[in-house]
Amino acid sequence: VFGAIVRAPEDPILGVTVAYNKDPSPNKLNLGVGAYRTEEGKPVVLSVVRKAEQLLVNDQSQIKEYLPIVGLADFNKLSAKLIFGADSPAIQQNRVVTVQCLSGTGSLRVGAEFLARHYHELTIYIPQPTWGNHPKIFTLAGLSVKTYRYYDPATRGLNFQGLLEDLGAAPSGAIVLLHACAHNPTGVDPTLEQWEQIRQLMRSKGLLPFFDSAYQGFASGSLDADAQSVRTFVADGGECLVAQSYAKNMGLYGERVGALSIVCKTEDVASRVESQLKLVIRPMYSNPPIHGASIVATILKDSNMYNEWTVELKAMADRIISMRQQLYDALSAKGTPGDWSHIIKQIGMFTFTGLNSEQVAFMTKEYHIYMTSDGRISMAGLSSKTVPHLTDAIHAAVTR
Numbered sequence: 001v002f003g004a005i006v007r008a009p010e011d012p013i014l015g016v017t018v019a020y021n022k023d024p025s026p027n028k029l030n031l032g033v034g035a036y037r038t039e040e041g042k043p044v045v046l047s048v049v050r051k052a053e054q055l056l057v058n059d060q061s062q063i064k065e066y067l068p069i070v071g072l073a074d075f076n077k078l079s080a081k082l083i084f085g086a087d088s089p090a091i092q093q094n095r096v097v098t099v100q101c102l103s104g105t106g107s108l109r110v111g112a113e114f115l116a117r118h119y120h121e122l123t124i125y126i127p128q129p130t131w132g133n134h135p136k137i138f139t140l141a142g143l144s145v146k147t148y149r150y151y152d153p154a155t156r157g158l159n160f161q162g163l164l165e166d167l168g169a170a171p172s173g174a175i176v177l178l179h180a181c182a183h184n185p186t187g188v189d190p191t192l193e194q195w196e197q198i199r200q201l202m203r204s205k206g207l208l209p210f211f212d213s214a215y216q217g218f219a220s221g222s223l224d225a226d227a228q229s230v231r232t233f234v235a236d237g238g239e240c241l242v243a244q245s246y247a248k249n250m251g252l253y254g255e256r257v258g259a260l261s262i263v264c265k266t267e268d269v270a271s272r273v274e275s276q277l278k279l280v281i282r283p284m285y286s287n288p289p290i291h292g293a294s295i296v297a298t299i300l301k302d303s304n305m306y307n308e309w310t311v312e313l314k315a316m317a318d319r320i321i322s323m324r325q326q327l328y329d330a331l332s333a334k335g336t337p338g339d340w341s342h343i344i345k346q347i348g349m350f351t352f353t354g355l356n357s358e359q360v361a362f363m364t365k366e367y368h369i370y371m372t373s374d375g376r377i378s379m380a381g382l383s384s385k386t387v388p389h390l391t392d393a394i395h396a397a398v399t400r
């Protein structure tokens, strides 16, 4: 009965790793996937995560019963505190509902399903460009996806005017997807002054912010600084949604741990929203897994472990920032034509190099360097040892 099924293409991002794995070259370099690697190119488990896991293993009171539909209560409370700030009035007023979901993707999807059922305006505006999974998540949840201008290829920076024009022309009430920090794939974020202007415009038009926070702490090394965009919106007392992921900032990629928070106007509304979120979640996966959320809760509630985490997180962010500098310096030293200053200006895990798909294909074929065809490279996949190889490849690609 399935004989006529057409083969689906590989995922454009995860497919890069599939191609990389097939390449026998010893010099091959995977800059496609957004996962942190050490200087030696190895994946990392944070030592604070190992410690938390050890505590959990030794704790005889830890059981494997089902969690509630909304997940681990401690985890939810601590996650809200992490993104909104410990002294957030919205939390103090019990206006925030938080549910544990399957990492960032699952949080976005649950939020989208909830909006599709209960919100009056089914159009969501996403930045152009954005993470490739966004349009699929929202479309499959039943929302209608439109884009707003975000990136300016000429400056390799923010097209702020275009952004304001497009959001200004959006129908009142429309949902707007915002990357909380470290915009993927461009590495271009609004400044705090620009965020404030975006907030004013969106609030004046009643646009509903849906933040995707996949890199808190990973952009600047500071958890608070990277949450400023979200906190600016919450401080005005208005509503918003936030999808949080612990994949990058705690290195818990495969544990699939994240949270969806919905900030409401009153405690009563928040509790009704929570009751409906349960109806969204129950038929999808019933309730979320326990292990990853227990690790996160263990770390967030203990001040020593929390501090240890921030140190390890900062070290990861700093290594990425140092890779930016090293790549920029190497291209400058080599005299590679073009302005490469965007490499040190952009923020977070990725650099949007400006290389086109033809140049990317050339670098893959001749230099065994793998990246998405839009020219995005993961700085976390780079090391001091591999910077020269990448520099040679970029130089060859742009002087061909």
Ligand code: PMP
Pocket: 034, 102, 103, 104, 105, 106, 131, 179, 184, 212, 214, 245, 246, 247, 253, 258
């Ligand atoms: N949003 C953005 C912008 C991302 O880059 C990612 C990870 N690549 C995610 C969400 C979700 O990742 P995860 O589901 O692994 O938390």
